[in-house]
Amino acid sequence: MALNKQTQLIDAALQLFYEKGINSVGINEVLKTTGIAKKTLYNHFKSKDELVLAALKKRDQQFLIWLDRRLEEADSKEKAVVVLFESLTDWFHNQVEELPPFRGCFFINSAIECGVVNNEIAAYCKDHKQQVRQLLSKRMSHLSDEVLDVICTLKEGAIVMAYVAEDKNAAMKCLPSALTLVAGN
Amino acid sequence: MALNKQTQLIDAALQLFYEKGINSVGINEVLKTTGIAKKTLYNHFKSKDELVLAALKKRDQQFLIWLDRRLEEADSKEKAVVVLFESLTDWFHNQVEELPPFRGCFFINSAIECGVVNNEIAAYCKDHKQQVRQLLSKRMSHLSDEVLDVICTLKEGAIVMAYVAEDKNAAMKCLPSALTLVAGN
DNA sequence: GTCAAAGGAGACAGACTTGTCTCTTTTGAT
DNA sequence: ATCAAAAGAGACAAGTCTGTCTCCTTTGAC
Numbered sequence: 001m002a003l004n005k006q007t008q009l010i011d012a013a014l015q016l017f018y019e020k021g022i023n024s025v026g027i028n029e030v031l032k033t034t035g036i037a038k039k040t041l042y043n044h045f046k047s048k049d050e051l052v053l054a055a056l057k058k059r060d061q062q063f064l065i066w067l068d069r070r071l072e073e074a075d076s077k078e079k080a081v082v083v084l085f086e087s088l089t090d091w092f093h094n095q096v097e098e099l100p101p102f103r104g105c106f107f108i109n110s111a112i113e114c115g116v117v118n119n120e121i122a123a124y125c126k127d128h129k130q131q132v133r134q135l136l137s138k139r140m141s142h143l144s145d146e147v148l149d150v151i152c153t154l155k156e157g158a159i160v161m162a163y164v165a166e167d168k169n170a171a172m173k174c175l176p177s178a179l180t181l182v183a184g185n
Numbered sequence: 186m187a188l189n190k191q192t193q194l195i196d197a198a199l200q201l202f203y204e205k206g207i208n209s210v211g212i213n214e215v216l217k218t219t220g221i222a223k224k225t226l227y228n229h230f231k232s233k234d235e236l237v238l239a240a241l242k243k244r245d246q247q248f249l250i251w252l253d254r255r256l257e258e259a260d261s262k263e264k265a266v267v268v269l270f271e272s273l274t275d276w277f278h279n280q281v282e283e284l285p286p287f288r289g290c291f292f293i294n295s296a297i298e299c300g301v302v303n304n305e306i307a308a309y310c311k312d313h314k315q316q317v318r319q320l321l322s323k324r325m326s327h328l329s330d331e332v333l334d335v336i337c338t339l340k341e342g343a344i345v346m347a348y349v350a351e352d353k354n355a356a357m358k359c360l361p362s363a364l365t366l367v368a369g370n
Numbered sequence: 371g372t373c374a375a376a377g378g379a380g381a382c383a384g385a386c387t388t389g390t391c392t393c394t395t396t397t398g399a400t
Numbered sequence: 401a402t403c404a405a406a407a408g409a410g411a412c413a414a415g416t417c418t419g420t421c422t423c424c425t426t427t428g429a430c
Binding site for chain 2: 023104107111112116117122125126129130146152153154160164165166173174180184
Binding site: 005035036037038039040043 | 406
């Protein structure tokens with residue numbers, strides 16, 4: 001039961017924080033949507049920041065599992081690049097069941113919203129990016145570090161373009177160039 | 186005198202908002218650093234959001250003028266790409282006098298911090314990205330729209346990598362690939 | 371010199387925030 | 401059945417924020 005409440009809190013926090021931004025969502029809103037009492041929340045989490053970290057962790061797992069599953073079908077680095085940018089496109093267009101409606105990258109958003117004041121959150125966001133890079137590295141074997149860095153940079157850029165510039169096709173626009181780079185390596 | 190106060194307010198707001206984030210800086214902090222009274226601020230600006238918009242406008246001009254000056258020396262699209270990513274690298278490493286210490290892109294940050302609740306701010310941030318694209322288009326004539334999009338996406342990605350992932354060399358890592366793409370076009 | 375406009379200083383209202391605490395009820399293990 | 405731990409409900413403290421308002425001083429135009 002205790003774990004159940006904790007899970008409920010994290011789920012609701014992740015959903016609200018991602019949808020509206022961490023600073024726009026108060027503890028009370030999380031409590032209201034879950035129907036859980038404030039005392040229970042502070043029984044499980046020392047502070048709001050700890051709840052934020054738990055939400056980041058949940059999203060971290062959620063995202064990595066989704067991306068890994070998608071990349072499973074790729075049997076070459078070229079195919080992996082295609083799958084990566086097609087997956088991003090599906091995400092931007094809200095065509096991924098496992099992920100809530102696209103509101104940018106939760107880690108970029110959180111780092112910008114909280115990173116200045118909370119170093120632990122900034123570090124976790126940085127770490128997530130590193131983990132995604134590692135996952136891509138695994139699925140794109142024999143790809144040089146240099147090209148992998150560019151692929152990662154294109155991925156981050158596409159997320160920003162999709163969110164800030166509202167260009168949901170940003171990822172697809174990168175695909176031909178990304179393939180050229182991978183092929184030449 | 187009136188204009189002078191207004192300029193002081195916008196300058197201080199831009200500096201503080203960019204350094205600490207919009208939501209972390211209250212009106213009172215802007216007033217304290219300038220020594221200007223609250224009544225005077227609300228005489229010039231209807232609300233905090235209007236001051237934010239004024240700060241965005243100032244930064245918009247500041248950034249575009251700086252980038253345009255840097256790109257002046259480029260006499261070909263290949264040279265323009267080199268100058269672009271070298272300029273970004275200088276920016277990331279705080280080697281640009283005209284710009285305050287690097288804290289990411291003020292427009293990405295503001296869109297993420299305020300975009301959900303204030304549509305006007307989100308629109309201005311989107312517009313800034315469009316203006317930078319237009320500037321690059323002017324300085325990289327005869328470059329296809331497709332490759333220009335990729336160059337812009339790399340630029341956004343490099344900013345995010347430099348800020349969130351703390352990789353200040355992100356822009357330089359993109360340069361060889363960017364040149365390959367431009368050359369092949 | 372006069373007088374209105376602008377500005378300084380800051381109290382204040384009203385609405386938020388996080389986190390603590392009390393009191394009551396439910397639950398689950400023994 | 402008992403009894404301690406967990407949870408519900410929410411008051412409350414202490415702080416934050418924006419925006420308004422008052423009172424007083426300075427300044428600049430005529």
